[in-house]
Amino acid sequence: MNEAVIHVVDDDPDMRAAITRLLRAEGYEVRSYTSVGEFLLNRTNGPGCLVLDLQMPGPNGLELQESLRSDPAAPPIVFLTGHGDIASGVQAMKNGAIDFLTKPVDPEVLLQAVTAALARDREMRDARARTAAVEARLSRLTVRERSVYERVIAGRLNKQIASELGITERTVKMHRAQIMAKMEAGSLAELVHIADLLGIPARSPVR
Amino acid sequence: MAHRFRVWSVLAAVACCLLATAPAGAQPAAGDGSPTSSPWNVVILNDADPTLPAFVAIDRGIRAVLSAPGRHPVNVFPETLDLFRFRKSQIEAETVALLEHKFAGTQLHAVIALGAGSLGFAEAHRARLWPDARIVFSGVPVEWLRGRTLSPMTVGFPLQHDLTGTAELALRLQTGLRRLIVIAGSGEYDRIMTAVARSQLDAHYKTLAIEYWLDRPIADFLSGVAGLRSTDAVLYLSIARDSEGRTFVPRDVMHQLAEVSPVPIYGPAETYLGAGATAGRVYSLQERGRRTGELVQTLLSDPATPASALRPLTSTCVADARQLERFGMAGRLPGDCEVRFAPPSLWRDYPWHVLAALAIVLAQSALIFALVLQRRMRRRAEEEIQRRRMELGQASRLAVAGELTATIAHEINQPLGAILANAGAAESLLRRGTPAADEMREIIGAIKQADLRASEIIQRVRALVSAQPTERRFVEVNEVVAETLTLIKGEASRRRIVIDTALGPGLPPVMADRIQLHQALVNLCVNAMDAMNDTHVDHRRIEVATTAVDGGVEVTVSDSGSGIAPEHLRRLFDSFFTTKAQGTGLGLSIVRSIVEAHGGTLSAENRATGGATFRIVLPVHVAGEARSKDAVAGARATSPGGAPLPERTLPDAS
Numbered sequence: 125m126n127e128a129v130i131h132v133v134d135d136d137p138d139m140r141a142a143i144t145r146l147l148r149a150e151g152y153e154v155r156s157y158t159s160v161g162e163f164l165l166n167r168t169n170g171p172g173c174l175v176l177d178l179q180m181p182g183p184n185g186l187e188l189q190e191s192l193r194s195d196p197a198a199p200p201i202v203f204l205t206g207h208g209d210i211a212s213g214v215q216a217m218k219n220g221a222i223d224f225l226t227k228p229v230d231p232e233v234l235l236q237a238v239t240a241a242l243a244r245d246r247e248m249r250d251a252r253a254r255t256a257a258v259e260a261r262l263s264r265l266t267v268r269e270r271s272v273y274e275r276v277i278a279g280r281l282n283k284q285i286a287s288e289l290g291i292t293e294r295t296v297k298m299h300r301a302q303i304m305a306k307m308e309a310g311s312l313a314e315l316v317h318i319a320d321l322l323g324i325p326a327r328s329p330v331r
Numbered sequence: 332m333a334h335r336f337r338v339w340s341v342l343a344a345v346a347c348c349l350l351a352t353a354p355a356g357a358q359p360a361a362g363d364g365s366p367t368s369s370p371w372n373v374v375i376l377n378d379a380d381p382t383l384p385a386f387v388a389i390d391r392g393i394r395a396v397l398s399a400p401g402r403h404p405v406n407v408f409p410e411t412l413d414l415f416r417f418r419k420s421q422i423e424a425e426t427v428a429l430l431e432h433k434f435a436g437t438q439l440h441a442v443i444a445l446g447a448g449s450l451g452f453a454e455a456h457r458a459r460l461w462p463d464a465r466i467v468f469s470g471v472p473v474e475w476l477r478g479r480t481l482s483p484m485t486v487g488f489p490l491q492h493d494l495t496g497t498a499e500l501a502l503r504l505q506t507g508l509r510r511l512i513v514i515a516g517s518g519e520y521d522r523i524m525t526a527v528a529r530s531q532l533d534a535h536y537k538t539l540a541i542e543y544w545l546d547r548p549i550a551d552f553l554s555g556v557a558g559l560r561s562t563d564a565v566l567y568l569s570i571a572r573d574s575e576g577r578t579f580v581p582r583d584v585m586h587q588l589a590e591v592s593p594v595p596i597y598g599p600a601e602t603y604l605g606a607g608a609t610a611g612r613v614y615s616l617q618e619r620g621r622r623t624g625e626l627v628q629t630l631l632s633d634p635a636t637p638a639s640a641l642r643p644l645t646s647t648c649v650a651d652a653r654q655l656e657r658f659g660m661a662g663r664l665p666g667d668c669e670v671r672f673a674p675p676s677l678w679r680d681y682p683w684h685v686l687a688a689l690a691i692v693l694a695q696s697a698l699i700f701a702l703v704l705q706r707r708m709r710r711r712a713e714e715e716i717q718r719r720r721m722e723l724g725q726a727s728r729l730a731v732a733g734e735l736t737a738t739i740a741h742e743i744n745q746p747l748g749a750i751l752a753n754a755g756a757a758e759s760l761l762r763r764g765t766p767a768a769d770e771m772r773e774i775i776g777a778i779k780q781a782d783l784r785a786s787e788i789i790q791r792v793r794a795l796v797s798a799q800p801t802e803r804r805f806v807e808v809n810e811v812v813a814e815t816l817t818l819i820k821g822e823a824s825r826r827r828i829v830i831d832t833a834l835g836p837g838l839p840p841v842m843a844d845r846i847q848l849h850q851a852l853v854n855l856c857v858n859a860m861d862a863m864n865d866t867h868v869d870h871r872r873i874e875v876a877t878t879a880v881d882g883g884v885e886v887t888v889s890d891s892g893s894g895i896a897p898e899h900l901r902r903l904f905d906s907f908f909t910t911k912a913q914g915t916g917l918g919l920s921i922v923r924s925i926v927e928a929h930g931g932t933l934s935a936e937n938r939a940t941g942g943a944t945f946r947i948v949l950p951v952h953v954a955g956e957a958r959s960k961d962a963v964a965g966a967r968a969t970s971p972g973g974a975p976l977p978e979r980t981l982p983d984a985s
Contacts, residue, residue: 139748139752141749151763206744231752
């Protein structure tokens with residue numbers, strides 16, 4: 125089920141069939157669609173990438189790319205078009221396409237692009253997974269632990285934290301140990317790193 | 332035209348009116364209402380030949396007044412004393428007796444005495460001949476009158492000679508004048524004139540030398556005048572009788588003198604003008620006559636008119652245009668001078684007619700000019716329309732072709748892409764082991780299908796190119812070449828490409844579709860330009876040449892690029908063959924279609940001097956229109972040699 129799927133969207137039947145055949149011959153799992161609409165209707169969140177034609181009836185490839193921009197789980201796109209103009213190519217790349225290829229395409233070149241796209245997809249998924257895991261850990265912290273955590277990553281001394289929060293230094297140390305355990309971090313640096321990753325702002329000392 | 336008609340008709344109408352009224356004036360008005368309708372009897376007495384031009388002129392003036400319509404009727408009795416020829420003493424007594432006898436029963440109201448002699452005679456014999464008549468004299472020198480007492484019934488116009496004025500005139504006209512020769516004869520009148528001259532001139536001039544030649548024989552006068560220098564001039568008074576007693580008409584002597592004189596002759600008498608005198612200040616004889624007639628009228632109608640109401644006459648400057656011309660003095664003539672005997676000039680005599688005619692001619696010319704201009708403008712506009720239409724046709728075809736290319740490119744890329752992907756799939760399968768035969772069959776079938784699809788597209792393109800409405804006309808190939816070059820020269824100069832032409836003269840016209848020829852040439856030229864993209868800017872050169880060949884016209888397009896690689900030569904004109912990174916491979920194949928449709932040949936070769944030459948040969952006539960339809964089918968293509976190329980076939984899967 126976690127096998128990556130290459131989604132081929134092209135309205136030309138010959139082309140669609142040929143690309144599908146090529147990719148399958150290389151051992152990939154391929155699904156093909158005749159239009160953007162068909163793809164969206166059957167979309168899953170599984171791993172994979174898009175091999176996308178530009179000119180199609182209905183929404184064209186660039187429009188699909190545009191609509192997928194806000195979706196972090198969107199598959200990476202390799203454009204494969206018979207009508208390559210510079211403006212489209214530039215726009216496609218600016219909007220984050222993996223590659224912009226023109227038909228007829230050297231099979232090697234297409235395969236390389238697909239490989240890159242799938243790799244990218246894996247990367248992004250892994251990153252997302254990591255983030256999710258860390259977020260889960262963060263949610264284990266109590267409110268008090270959270271406050272301490274924010275001050276710790278700001279580099280404050282235990283003494284200071286204690287006075288700020290109105291607790292004893294000993295309590296602070298205890299909280300610190302709990303945080304380390306829950307966050308599964310081995311050092312202050314790691315805590316800071318996690319905070320960066322999750323976008324938690326450091327609480328600067330009150331002047 | 333209508334305007335001119337109107338002018339002439341108005342003139343004609345006016346002329347008719349004038350003619351109609353003229354006869355009415357000819358009749359003497361009998362009875363003008365005055366109490367005494369019995370005519371006045373007037374004697375005109377002259378003392379010389381009455382047919383002398385001077386007297387004729389005066390007489391005309393007198394009679395014009397006396398016989399004018401509406402005046403009191405007058406009977407005129409001309410009498411002559413002929414004192415020039417005959418001495419008074421000889422004939423006087425008999426003359427008096429004769430006159431007395433003539434007018435015994437007639438009451439004479441007035442005697443007009445012309446000349447001093449006449450006046451003297453009239454006064455002397457007044458009591459006997461005309462005691463009650465008024466004597467009106469004219470032409471009597473002031474000098475003669477001085478010291479004489481006239482009867483109270485006598486009034487008149489003293490004769491004046493403006494010799495001073497004439498001498499002044501001479502000085503003005505002849506800038507180098509030093510000596511004035513005054514010539515007069517020996518007759519009584521001549522002597523009188525001499526006396527007048529002396530009294531007027533002698534006192535006046537200190538710088539001008541005045542010499543009197545008097546009392547000589549006519550021959551001496553003539554020879555003397557003939558020998559004058561350019562600083563001399565002649566003032567001729569009168570020669571009625573020379574020293575040898577020969578008599579003359581003074582005017583005729585004027586003629587003779589003028590003939591031999593190398594210098595201008597000035598004469599104080601109006602009649603001398605026209606006889607050879609150059610200029611002079613004269614008293615108009617006719618005017619004098621009219622004034623005399625007027626005076627007679629006045630005196631007879633109202634006897635109480637005071638004699639002192641006379642006003643002296645003024646002299647007028649008169650000049651002979653011919654003499655002025657002869658002595659080159661026309662420029663120095665005073666403004667108030669009357670120029671006579673000018674050669675008849677249309678402008679001078681009929682200025683208004685000339686102006687009117689000129690205006691009409693100008694108007695017509697302007698009209699013609701405007702019409703011609705309009706016509707030319709119209710023709711130019713039509714030409715412009717034609718040209719635009721042609722350009723539009725061309726542009727739309729090119730646009731179609733341009734669009735075509737994009738569409739073709741897009742469409743072609745699909746089957747090509749499919750073919751390549753399928754081939755890639757086959758490779759992959761083979762790499763991974765022995766694939767199932769079914770799968771391979773599938774792949775191969777897909778490839779074939781895609782290939783056929785591509786073929787269709789090409790055929791459609793060729794059909795599109797050949798099926799454009801062809802207008803086969805006889806075209807001048809050189810014109811088409813020139814037009815093509817106009818189309819591409821912008822691009823050529825942008826790429827710094829020099830275009831040379833070697834257009835052969837006297838090419839036969841070729842039956843062709845102009846637009847298609849354009850297309851073919853444009854494609855060849857663009858091809859040539861592209862071939863030089865890597866050539867140094869200074870060496871980029873295209874040459875287009877035309878010559879007549881056996882049965883047709885040859886057009887060559889040569890470039891100075893890198894030439895055609897030998898392995899490409901064979902496939903050069905195939906569809907989709909291109910060596911360019913962005914090439915469609917269609918340009919040359921379109922050229923081939925067009926050339927073939929015209930029954931011509933197309934070939935290419937490398938030049939010895941570098942670069943390539945593309946050669947089109949177009950026959951003067953195409954064998955039948957059906958040719959273009961064949962091209963639509965797109966089946967056959969002929970190589971330059973004439974042998975058909977192998978048809979496109981695909982290997983069987985098995």
